[in-house]
Amino acid sequence: MKQAMIAEVQRFCIHDGPGIRTTVFFKGCPLSCAWCHNPETIKAAPEMLYFEQKCIGCGSCLAVCKKGAHRFEGGRHTVDVSACLSCDRMEECALSCPAQAMAVCGRRVESGELLEQVLLDREFYGKEGGVTCSGGEPLMQADFLGEFLSLCRDRGLNVCMDTSLQVKWSEILPLLPMIDLFLVDVKCMDPKRAVRYTGADGRLAAENLIRLSEAKKPVILRMPLAAGVNDAPEEMEARRRLMEKLNNVVRVDCFAVANHAASKYRAMGKEAPEWNRGADLREMEERMRRETGGKRWERPIFTERPEQDAGM
Template structure:
């Protein structure tokens, strides 16, 4: 059985699929969207996180670090993440009494995951809920994902995945019968603009979406509203066009927020983009109306 790497399991998730759900956050993502608010999901490996406001500058971690990656500075510490990433002993974690240093990411296999997810079976049954694999990109760990979906389905648990759609088409084909609901991100239809803002072209994404639509899977599109990037007149029009073509009925909007900003520093992830304004080109209501006018069910996620 293959191992999966997660960065969190959250119970009582109520915004990602129907009912009360358990959300499985999987580590690793092939895209680098400039607006991403989950930098901890980028790397597939476990990472040390440093939460500066908790740090009491006791500098015990500096002494404990075997790589010389932690430099004491006034009131806190400075972490050399390149040195830090190469380390697996992580002795610094044990001596941080204030939980300023944490490990994000851990491994388990599908059976172990099922044990955790099954604990909330009665909640799923009473609410029509289930499990949602999200991340990160679940498709970046295809074997673990497939095994997990299968086990959940066999246990009678409703399964959903939230995906950016960028994954091996064979993997998509393999998981499709074991997935009850796809929360499928659609960002930008124009391949060049997509490449510029996410680091990848969208051909494979559109191809996977096309496949799932033809399989008549239950798909809800998720559309991040990013000022001047995705919420343009042209892009919205093209999304509506695609939805018509593939006969997709539902879309959920995700207005951009800057709540993830501080996390970039905590994981030592470089964030080159300038801050994107939270203010949108159009009010959310206007976007909703456009979709409604095209006969598409639309709401804020």
């Protein structure tokens, strides 16, 4: 069976598609969004995470580490997690910590094994629930998805694809019959702004979004807003023009970017970004709905996402 690199299988998710869902977070992403709330899924390889607040200072890790990644100075334990990337003993090092202050993010899994993990939750899915492939960018591992989604379809599972669409259409097309719903972010419409804040100009994603409309595949659009980045009037107008080309949008989630991933960034040895501090989030979201023409649609497709899950 084919294998994929995943970060986590999360159960009982209620914001990754309809109903109760099991969400598989794939590792590897072609983007590098400045506000990414799953930064540990960007790199397509295992990574060491260090949660300093859990450390009890026992020093067990020193006996295992061969890369000199650990420093105990001034009563504080720091870890150079970048040194762990070239180490084949990451798992052993993480297991040596009795406080679980270290964890390896990323493991290989076969399609059959992953299906078994998903099926553990099947009794909770009801009529609407199912499995959601997220990340990272799951479509970067399209070859694996072809096999895994076929298994899901054989079991009658509802499948959602949470994707940036930043992949070739030829990777998406063979998977269309096995996907019930796409969840797609519209991040930045201006190409230069998109490159600066996401790492790609967004043209490929927009083209693929239009192709999904032509293929009549249902889509939930997600519009994350960052004050001073993608909330300008010209951004709103560009989104409105894009939406007018689509006939497959079942809902639009409009929400302000939050700062829920701070602990993940710190665990990766990175500075946690901050967004929308001091911004009037309600006003920003309402302006998005108003200026993109949400009220002119035949049905009320703009919705609000719960506060606790408003990061993107």
